[in-house]
Amino acid sequence: MTAKRPGSPVTTQTWPVDVAGLSVDLPIVAIKPDFGISLMMVIDLGVRFGEHVGRALAEKLAPLEPEVIVGAATLGIPVAIEVSRAMGLDRYVILQKSPKIHLSDALVQPITSITSKGEQRLLLDQDAVPLLAGKRVVVVDDVIASGSSLKGSVELVRRAGGRVVGIGVILTEAREWEAVLGDDAKLVQHLAHIPQFTSDGATWTAIPETF
Template sequence: MTSTWNTERGWESLKRSGAHLEGHFLLTTGRHSNQFFLLARLTEHPDLLEPWAEALAERLKPYQPHAVVGPAVGGIIPAYAVAHHLPGTRVLFAEKSEDGGMKFKRGFRLMPGERVAVVEDAVTTGSSVAKVIDAVRDAGGVPVAVGALVDRSQSPLLFHEPFEALLRVANIPNWDPAACPLCAQGVALSRPKS
């Protein structure tokens, strides 16, 4: 595999697809930000997603995963696209459970000791990925790496597995709602995933 992805092309595809937004946004974590990555807009275009998936697969290949797992909903398409470039792997997804964690449903099973790469579209705090890692362990799998299309984290992530991200954008602020300067200015809050 030789990926054609690079940072410049990555930003270009985010803008072209409408996946990078600017304004005042509610993040999945409950925090607020002036920028939002709505990567569903990228993943709806297979031709734009393909170089991302190939590049992330190249980075995850050394960890020799047997399965790729994504969190529902945002990680499902990227996980599938990445697994396509890792011959012999299969792809599963974990869903929210009643206790607030993640678990495998729909008959998905991991074999004891199965090596798993967890793939997410965008990571801010890593809380969704950490819940998927717990689900992988609970199902008998061994998490060997985490991959993301976009890493927008600003503080240490909530998992300890090796982390591979294609686009790191740590300079994008996010705030607790009580300390959000955009709220203080009265800027309307958007919920792009609604």
């Protein structure tokens, strides 16, 4: 495995993905010496990519007639904005991950992530609760892998009184998230799927999945 720069887990190998008709090459990142993922940084893929995935997800989610779109910081923010824009919705709700002065009394939900170290927290501003209570809500994100982040987002929306009618992601990754989400897994709409990877020390290959 050759890194792009000394000490970087980002390898020179990529994985091609067709995202609703738009082709992107995602770099494979070594999480462990023999385990890797393909990394999509939606904030680095440009405005046109954001508009494209926003429209494509909106088309899938429109039949659910959502009243509010919810996304989690940080990479879920552009997804929430673009899906809301494409659906003609003005307001959206962002679940924060870092404490801010106005979030001292926020609703809190612990989560873990495959791309972040240690336990994190999702924070819902109390002022956003009335925007969710009694509303049809779709929760969106960039990628669902372990499922912990999205499960936390869904639970936080429900604690605020929102009715989660759908989950929209750009990419699903492997299958672990299905068991974590349980019955909510059937709410997931996605634009493309990516595997996880194993390495023999020289080449990364996709780990076979059972469908």
